[in-house]
Amino acid sequence: MPLLAVNDLRTFFHTRGGVYRAVDGISFALEKGETVGIVGESGSGKSVTCYSIMGLVPQPPGRIESGSAIFGGVDLLRCPAAVARSIRGKRIAMIFQDPMTSLNPYLRVSEQLIEPLIIHENASRAAAGRRAVDMLEAVGLNDAARRINHYPHEFSGGMRQRVMIAMALITRPELLIADEPTTALDVTVQAQILDLIRRLQRETGMAVIFITHDLGVVAGLCDRVLVMYAGRLVEAGDLRAVFQRPRHPYTEALQRSIPSLQPKGAELFTIPGLPPDLSRLPPGCAFAPRCAAAADRCRSEDPALKEIAPRHASACLRVQAGEI
Amino acid sequence: MSDPILELKNLKTHFPVRRGFLSRREAATVKAVDGVSLAVQRGEVLGLVGESGCGKSTLARTILGLVPSVEGVVVLEGRNLTAAGPDDLRAARRVAQMVFQDPYASLNPRMTIFAALAEPMLVHRVCPRAEVAGRVAELMQMVGLAPRFANKYPHEFSGGQRQRIAVARALALLPRLVIADEPVSALDVSVQAQVLNLLARLVREMHLSLIFIAHDLSVVKHISDRVAVMYLGKIVELGRAEDVIERPRHPYTRALVSAIPTPDPDVERARPRIVLPGDPPSPLYPPPGCAFHPRCPFAQEKCRLAVPPLASIADGREVACIRVEEIPIADRQ
Numbered sequence: 001m002p003l004l005a006v007n008d009l010r011t012f013f014h015t016r017g018g019v020y021r022a023v024d025g026i027s028f029a030l031e032k033g034e035t036v037g038i039v040g041e042s043g044s045g046k047s048v049t050c051y052s053i054m055g056l057v058p059q060p061p062g063r064i065e066s067g068s069a070i071f072g073g074v075d076l077l078r079c080p081a082a083v084a085r086s087i088r089g090k091r092i093a094m095i096f097q098d099p100m101t102s103l104n105p106y107l108r109v110s111e112q113l114i115e116p117l118i119i120h121e122n123a124s125r126a127a128a129g130r131r132a133v134d135m136l137e138a139v140g141l142n143d144a145a146r147r148i149n150h151y152p153h154e155f156s157g158g159m160r161q162r163v164m165i166a167m168a169l170i171t172r173p174e175l176l177i178a179d180e181p182t183t184a185l186d187v188t189v190q191a192q193i194l195d196l197i198r199r200l201q202r203e204t205g206m207a208v209i210f211i212t213h214d215l216g217v218v219a220g221l222c223d224r225v226l227v228m229y230a231g232r233l234v235e236a237g238d239l240r241a242v243f244q245r246p247r248h249p250y251t252e253a254l255q256r257s258i259p260s261l262q263p264k265g266a267e268l269f270t271i272p273g274l275p276p277d278l279s280r281l282p283p284g285c286a287f288a289p290r291c292a293a294a295a296d297r298c299r300s301e302d303p304a305l306k307e308i309a310p311r312h313a314s315a316c317l318r319v320q321a322g323e324i
Numbered sequence: 325m326s327d328p329i330l331e332l333k334n335l336k337t338h339f340p341v342r343r344g345f346l347s348r349r350e351a352a353t354v355k356a357v358d359g360v361s362l363a364v365q366r367g368e369v370l371g372l373v374g375e376s377g378c379g380k381s382t383l384a385r386t387i388l389g390l391v392p393s394v395e396g397v398v399v400l401e402g403r404n405l406t407a408a409g410p411d412d413l414r415a416a417r418r419v420a421q422m423v424f425q426d427p428y429a430s431l432n433p434r435m436t437i438f439a440a441l442a443e444p445m446l447v448h449r450v451c452p453r454a455e456v457a458g459r460v461a462e463l464m465q466m467v468g469l470a471p472r473f474a475n476k477y478p479h480e481f482s483g484g485q486r487q488r489i490a491v492a493r494a495l496a497l498l499p500r501l502v503i504a505d506e507p508v509s510a511l512d513v514s515v516q517a518q519v520l521n522l523l524a525r526l527v528r529e530m531h532l533s534l535i536f537i538a539h540d541l542s543v544v545k546h547i548s549d550r551v552a553v554m555y556l557g558k559i560v561e562l563g564r565a566e567d568v569i570e571r572p573r574h575p576y577t578r579a580l581v582s583a584i585p586t587p588d589p590d591v592e593r594a595r596p597r598i599v600l601p602g603d604p605p606s607p608l609y610p611p612p613g614c615a616f617h618p619r620c621p622f623a624q625e626k627c628r629l630a631v632p633p634l635a636s637i638a639d640g641r642e643v644a645c646i647r648v649e650e651i652p653i654a655d656r657q
Contacts, residue, residue, distance in 0.1 A: 041512040156603045157376075186375040186539060188600050191583035195599050213512060216585030219592040239589050257517035258587055260542030264566065265524070268517035268546075274482055 002029035003207050004053070004092075004175060009067035009077075011045075011052045014060060018279035022048040024231035026067075027305075032174070035201065035208040037218035037239075039254070040228035043275055046211045049228075050177045052077070054094050055084055071175070090120040093168035097180040099160035102167075103152040109136075109163055110148040116171050135166040139196055158189035162196065169200060176201075177209045182217065194221060215258060219243060227251045230276050230286035233305050237312035247314040249291045249324075285317065293324050328363035328399075329501050329533045330387065330420070335360045335396035337379075337386045341608065354607045356382040358557035359396070361634070364501065369527055369534045371548030371565060373541055373580070375604055379557040380537050384503045387535075388422055389413055400501070418448055421494035425506035427486035431478040437464070437489055438474040444496045463492040467522055484515030488522060495526065502526075503535040508543060520547055541584050545569040553577045556607055556615040559634055563641025571653060573643045575620045614645070622651050 011023040023045045030036055038046045051057045053069045053076060069076040071092065076084055096102050104112060113135065114128035123131070129148075136144035139162040152160055161181060168176060178197070182190035194217065201208060210221055218225055218239070225242045227235040227250065235248040246252040255261060256269035273290040276282060282289055288298040298317055305315040318324045336358055343351035356379045364370050372380045385391045387398055389405060398405040400416050408416065424430040431440055441460045445451060451459060461471035467488040478486055487507060494502055504523065508516040524547055527534050538544050544551055548565040553574065561574040572578045582598040600619050605611055611618050613628040620627065626646060634644040645651075 041514065158603055187541070187583040188375060188579060189603070190585075191597060191599050194585075195597075214585065215513075215587035216592065219587050219589045220585050243587070243589050254513060255587070257514045258542070259517075259520065259546035260584075261587060262546070264546055267524075268521050270517045270521060271514040 003032045003034075003071065004030040005068075005070045006049075006053065007068045007070070009049065009052055009069065010065040011048050011057055011062060012065050013062050015279075020278040021231050021281060022062075022278060023052060024281075026228075026231075026233055028226055028233065028236060030175070030207050030209065033201075033205045033207055034224065035210060035222045036224045036226060037222035038209060038211045038226045038228060039213060039215060039218055041213060041254075041275060043278070044228040045231040046228050047179055048231075050094065050179060050209060050211060054088055054092065054177065056094075086120070089116055090171045091173050092175045092177065093171065093173040094177040094179065095161075095164050095168045095181045097183050099157070099164040100152065102164055103160060105152055108149050108151055109155075113148065113163075113167050113170060116167070120171055131170065132166075135170045136163070138200070139163075139166045139169075140192070141166075158185055158192060161185060161189075161193055165193070165196065165200075169204070169206075172204055173206055175207045175209070177211075179211045180213070183212070183214070190217070197221070215243075215255065216260070227254075230281060231278060232286065232315065233313075234287065234315045235313065236305065237309075241309070241312045247308055247312060247319050248316045249293050250287045253290075285315070293318055295323075327366050329366050329401055330364040330535075331397075331399040332363070332387070333361050333397040333399070335383070335386060335398060336394050337382050337391055338394045352608050355557050355610065356607065357386055357393070360554075360557075360559055361396075362552060362559065362562060364533050364535060366500070366533055367527070367531045368550065369536055369548045371544035371551040372535055372537045372554065373539060373544050373551060374554035375539065375580075377604060377607065378554040379607075380554050381505055383554070384422065384505050384535065384537055387503065388417070388420055390422075414448075418450075418497045419499055420501040420503065421497060421499040423487075423490050423494045423502060423504040423507045425509055427483060427490045427510070428478075430490050431486060431493075433478055436475050436477055437469075437481075440478075440489065440493055441474075441496055444493065448497055450497055459496070463496060466495065466526070467492040468518075482515070484511055484518055487511060487515075487519050491519070491522060491526070495530070498530075499532070501533045501535070503537070505537045506539070507536075509538060509540065516543070523547065541569055541581060553580065556604060556610055558615065558631075558644065559642075560616065560644045561641065562634065563639070563643075567639060567641055573637065573641065573648050573651075573653065574645050575622050575647075575651065576616045579619075622647055 007027045009023055009026045013020040013022055026049055040046050052064055064077055074083060113132035117123040117128035133144045133148055136148055141147060141162055182193050222239050224238055226233055229250050235251045253271045262268060271290050276286050284299040284301055285303045288294040303315045303317045305313045306320050307313045308319055337356050339354045339356060340350045341352045342348045360383060374380050386393050393406060401419055403412055405416055438460055441463055442456045445456050464471045508519050526532055536547055545565050551565045551568040552559050553561040555576050561568055561577045569581055572581045579598045579600045586592045602619055613630055614632050617623040617627040632644045632646045634642045636642050
């Protein structure tokens, strides 16, 4: 049984401007200890997918229209709030791009680190405090016993990110959801944080969902990749298969627009047009208006994600038909 | 070869840090730019890289006179800007223009695209009022936007389109030097490619000089002829883009290059990584000697004693490391 199985998740936002289909029928599963990368551009629905699992979608305007997210036999989308609370923050933890949004600026780091232990494990303050210091040391903070009494603003950006990771991992979760945790950091600090996640994963065996738009980060960290476009999965497969032989025109286009894979100074490949308005999705494949390989039926027939090789799925009708 | 459009000599920009509530005494100085000398040739693209807080944006702002320098000289097309009066400065602003990182912040939300593009032309009287409309249309076409959108407001455009409008605005005065401060950092990769292509084409067609500031080294390598690497207010390595990024010599550049993830699983997992310990030191209290020595894997006692000068090495590049000839060269590949 997979650790987490998301099935046909649909999360829409009901606004005056219309219904935005932010996540529009997503299914994937995650095994214990596995690292899955979700890639896609801004607005493709990668964050909303994870917010839905974590119960962080503001309702209204958001609404989970359909689907399930089964974790340890419990459907996180339908179970009683108390059950969900006992899982979220304990067995599933999440870290975000901006650590200042998850750290309370008014509280010492120590208070924030021990809170999950007191809530979820009924630990005493003294015992929780000791574990908090150990955890800060594990994420590579020097002088942890003293610095645990500092406030968030006294830390640098990279250090805050470490504190947030320590806070997320202190309950030894089985699943960590990381939403662009290194996007705002310098490359050198990003390298430190990625190293840290890899090490902690080796030590604890937790599974990771890593949301990013940086294909380089995915290449170094993930076992499997999910590519999202306009609220749907367009390609899913093992890392090497997707990177070495992308089987969806959007994945291929993304890869071709990265400068580091192109000869120096060469004209970079660009995807014509803009991502679609999620409240007015075109009929057929949402990528068809920008796709060089689109045929007539791509503009009328709704593509589904289908396996086109073992463990490699694509939502391109023409790939499925063996035409490209 | 040597016809520099811009020359910087020992440029320093320091910010006083004041402490106290009533007395506001000067407690310390942040040396954001601390003795930078370099030249930018006509038609050249110079990449400027470094971590946040290394002074690259302050350097850009100092060149354009947006923040005052405390020492050193900025020479733009033979004119010394650090000693220039208001008229000279105004003239200089026609020569050098800037594109900022955030196209949401750099365009006035209450001005139509037409007004935003026409304003600099009217202020600097570059052409008769009657010709302005034609020039605006021309500019919009140049950056790949249909002139019929001229009466729209910035919020009606996507991030990539806005950044192209910001580029068009910088070009309105036909500058000869453009400084782009992280112009693609806020954009998605597919949109980033559009703006990079646009900048590369403009440099070629208008014979522009470009200072391209970014923290993404693969983007910098792609567009730049030469690259300058900054650490704590100083240039630590300067040379041809391929040399600096494929075969970095300064230990800091090596670490920086090794930190860029490669979007190829086999390469990414096989390559050796240098993970630097700690954070960049506070520019308020820079370490003695070479500012990089506390994090440098090659540092020795002598590195703590004196600030290493930026000196030429065999292949023509300049490196500010006294041990550079002793450290074995590592290829990125």
